[in-house]
Amino acid sequence: MGIRFDSVTVAYGNTVVLDALDLTVEPGEVMALLGPSGSGKTTALRAVAGFVRPASGRVFLGDRDVTDLPPYRRGIGMVVQQYALFPHMRVEDNVAFGLKARKVARGEIRQRVAEALDMTGMAAYARRHPRELSGGQQQRVAIARALAVRPDVLLLDEPLSALDARLRSGMLAELARLHRELPDVSILYVTHDQVEALTLADRIAVMDRARLQACGTPQELYRAPANEFTASFVGNANLLPVTVGSGGVVFGGIELKMDTAGAVAGAGATLCIRPHLIGLGDGPNRLTGTVGDIQWRGATHRLSVEVAGHVVTADVRELTDPPANGAEVTLHFAPGDASLLPAGVGHD
Secondary structure, eight states: OOEEEEEEEEEETTEEEEEEEEEEEOTTOEEEEEOOTTSSHHHHHHHHHTSSOOSEEEEEETTEEOTTSOGGGSOEEEEOTTOOOOTTSOHHHHHHHHHHHTTOOHHHHHHHHHHHHHHTTOGGGTTOOGGGSOHHHHHHHHHHHHHHTOOSEEEEESTTTTSOHHHHHHHHHHHHHHHHHOTTOEEEEEESOHHHHHHHOSEEEEEETTEEEEEEOHHHHHHSOSSHHHHHHSSOOEEEEEEEOSSEEEETTEEEEOOOTTOOTTOEEEEEEOGGGOEESSOSSEEEEEEEEEEEOSSEEEEEEEETTEEEEEEEEOOSSOOOTTOEEEEEOOGGGOEEEETTOSOO
């Protein structure tokens, strides 16, 4: 069962927090809603759950218009940021809670609880209370509770944000595994963490200031972002103001070769180039500047180089003899590694 937002707008008084969202999550797809705080992503998820009512537009689950249905009649599972486990209940009773509310037969409840706990690796902890569990284990119980009702749609609202980096990495792998085991469940995953979105999602919807900025596969958004905001929020990016020329662009008086198909000669635009695609030394599309900062990052050095009044960031393989701050260096990038964006859009 898929999810469809049909021009959904949510407002609190005169403040629009979700602006005419049109978005479709295909059956069995993982869609990440990615954006900063206040971008509208959690509001979109709550509109699907039935916790907020759109001022206009409709929400569909499959072919059903659920806009006017209460949450308990929508047939969804949901995991929130702080897990919301009942502290006085054992793990098995927390997982059974939704099933009991739906008046599922007692024998079936036992079976479904056992299945959900086994799927999330928590079967050995069924008799424990939440206070006896780690944060990662509590998160698994919350997911088991959501899965026990066998939802067609699973909503995840920043479920990993309370975990440390090591636990977060492990739970990302677990969520990916769960999705492989439940290929028919559509998942809407809210996060502000680009790594989570890039790791889990089939597609990413980038949100900012209550609006949908772009939607595509992680590869599409990373390699060919639609606008400056998407380029800067999905991975790191150098965004440099250029003028479109014939067969390339001009940046600070420097002519650079690249594909300018569809761009108007003489118009302003933004050059987008990822730091890891910039090399140190001679090569095509050379940029000469002064090192302002250099950071060792284990396998790489990150160079911040001032070129024509702008800082260009390059992530290069670890250097045995890195340049000093203030040294003049030459950077280069291949024409096919850069993309051209409309100037100044995406964060209006």
